[in-house]
Amino acid sequence: MTLFLAGCGKPFLSTLQPVGEVADMQKSLILLSSAIMILVVVVVSIIFVYVVVKFRQRDGEEERIPKQVEGSHKLEITWTVIPILLLLILAVPTVSYTFQLADVKEMEKEETDALVVNVTAHLYWWEFEYPNQEVVTSQDLYVPTDEKIYFNLKASDVKHSFWIPSAGGKMDTNTDNENKFWLEFDSKRVGQAPEELFYGKCAELCGPSHALMDFKVKTLPRDEFDQWIENMKNAEPTAETELAQAGEEIFEQSCITCHAVSADQKGVAPNLTNFGNRQMVAGHKANTPENLADWLEDPETFKPGNKMTGAYDELKPNEIEALVEYLSGLKVE
Template identity: 60%
Template sequence: MKRLAKWRLISLFSILALVLSGCSGERFVSALRPAGEVADMQYDLMKLSTYVMVGVILIVMLIFVLIFIRFRRKDDKIPKQVEGSHTLEIIWTAIPILLLLILAVPTVAATFKLADVKEMDKKNTKALVINVRSHLYWWDFEYPGQKIVTSQELVVPTNEKVYFNLKSMDVKHSFWIPAAGGKLDTNTDNINKFWLEFDDKRSNEAGNLFYGKCAELCGPSHALMDFKVKAISRDKFDTWVTAMQDVIEPQKAQTDLAAKGQDIFNQSCIGCHAVTPANKMPETARIAPNLTNFGERSRVAGILDHKKEDLKNWIKNPETYKPGNLMTGKYPEMSDDQLDALAEYLMGLKVQE
C-alpha cells in the first residue's frame, strides 16, 4: 500500500508538472514564444538539441528492445562474444563525435554572431545604445544618444538591433527578456554588452508589451524585480523620444489636489526620485527610479496594477510588496489625505497624451 501511495504521488506531480509547463503567464513571457532574431536563434538551438537528445533516446530504447527480445536466454550456451570488435568501437566513437559536431557548429556560430557588438563601439555610431543599470530591486534605462533616462519600462524600436551596456549598482543581477533573448549578467566590476532585436509583427501580436525580469538570485525580492518592455515602430519611438526630450522642467500639477501632492513630493521624495528625463545626477546617485512618465506606465513598482489605490498602498507600506527594498523608511509616515494627493500628482506625470 505504501508503494502504491508513492506511485500515486509521483503520478500526481508528473501530471501537475506537465500542466504547469504549458503556463505562459503574461504576454510573451516564455522563451518558447520567440519575438525577435536573437530569440529565434536560441529557440532553434533549443529545438536542435532536443531533437538530438530525443533521437538518441529513441534509438537506444529501440536497440535495447531488439536485443532484449532477440538475445534473451534460451539455453545454457554462451553467445558469440564481440569484445575487441574494431567495427563496433569505431561506430560508438564516431557517432558521439558526429552528434557533438551537429550541436557545436551552430552553437559556436550563433555565439560569435550574438557577441558581435562592434557597431555600438564605433565613435559616431548610429545604432541605438541603451545603458541598463540594475538596482535592488528595480531597473533604470539611459539613452545616452538621446540624453534621456527612464525607469522600470524600457522603450525600444522594432525591426532593428538595439545594443545594451549592462552594469549593476549594488549586487549581481541578470537582465532577461524571455521573448527577446537569453539573459546576461549585470556585474558591479565590469560592463557586459549584447544586442537584441524585436520583430514588429510579433510585437503587435503581443500588444507591443513584453515582460522582463532579473534572472539572478539577488535578495528577498528577487522574484519581484520585474520591468516592462514597449516595442514600438521606429516612428512611434522617435515621437516618444521627442516628447521625453521636451520635458525640461518638472511637470506642474494639473489640479489643486495634485498641487498638494507635488508639494509633498518636493518635501519627501525629490531627494531620491527624478521627475525630468535628463539624467542630471552622477551615475552613483541613482538611488530611486526616474518618475518623469510615471502616469504612462503599466505597473506600479513593476508588480502592482497601475491604479491609484495600488500606488497608495505601495507608498504606505512598500515592505509588504517588496521585502528588503531601499524605499522602506526613507520618508515620514503620511496621512490618507497626503497619500491621496501624492498619488494624484504621480498619476498625472505624463509626457504623451
C-alpha cells in the same frame, strides 16, 4: 510534461514565440539540441529493450552464454564517432550564432547612429539610459522596431540578469564589468502581444524580491519612438489640481533626494518622469491608485527587502492620497 507546459506560453513572454532575429536564432538552437537529445534517447531506449528481450535468460538455457563482444573495435569506433558527429552538428551553429550575437562593433564606434541603451540593474528595479539621446527612464523600456538595439549591461549592487524571453537573452548584469549584446523586434510580429508590450525579467536569483523584479518593453515604430524621446526631454512635472500640488510639496520634501522627475537624471531610485504611464507599481502590481497607495503606505509588505522601506517618515492617509494624485499625473504621451 514538457509538451503540456509548452502550451502555457503567452505571446508576450514565450521563448517559443520569438519576436525578432536573436530570439529566432536562440529558438532554432533550442529545437536543434532538443531534437538531437530526443534522437539519442529514442535510439538508446530501442536498443536497450531489444537487448533485454533478446538476451534474457530462457527456461532450460540457464547455462548458455551469448557470444562475448568485449573490446570489439567496430562497436567501440561506432559509439565514439556517433556522439562526435552529433556534437559537431550542434557546435557549428552554436559557435556561429555566438559570434553573431556578440557582434557589437556598431555600438563601439566613436560616432554611431545605432540605438544604445545602458541598462543598470538594481535591487529590485531597472534603469534604462539612452546616452546618445540623454534620456533616462525606469521599469518600462521603450524600443523602436526593425533595428538593432545595443545594450550595455551592468549592476549597481549584486549580480542580476537581463532577459526579455520573446526577444532574447539572457545576459548577466555584473558589478565589475559591462556585458554587451543586441536585440531586435520585428514590426510584423510585435502585434502578437497585446499593445505591442513584452515582459522582461531578472533571471539571476538576487534576493527576497527577485521574482518581483520585472520590467516591461514597449515597442514602437521608429518615428513614434523619436517622438517619445522628444516628449521625455521636454517633460516637466505638472500638478494641476490642488490635491496634486499638496502631493508635489510632500514629494519635494521626502522623496526628491532619491527620485528624479526629469528625464535627464540617473539615480538611486526609479526616475519617475513618466510614472503615470507605467504598467506596474514597482514592477510588481498593476499601476492603479489603490496599489500605489498600498506601496507608499507599506513598501516592505508590498515588495520584501526593497530599498525604499524606512526612507521617509510614515505618511498619513491624506498625504498618501495627495502623493497618489501627483504621481499618477506624471505622464508623457
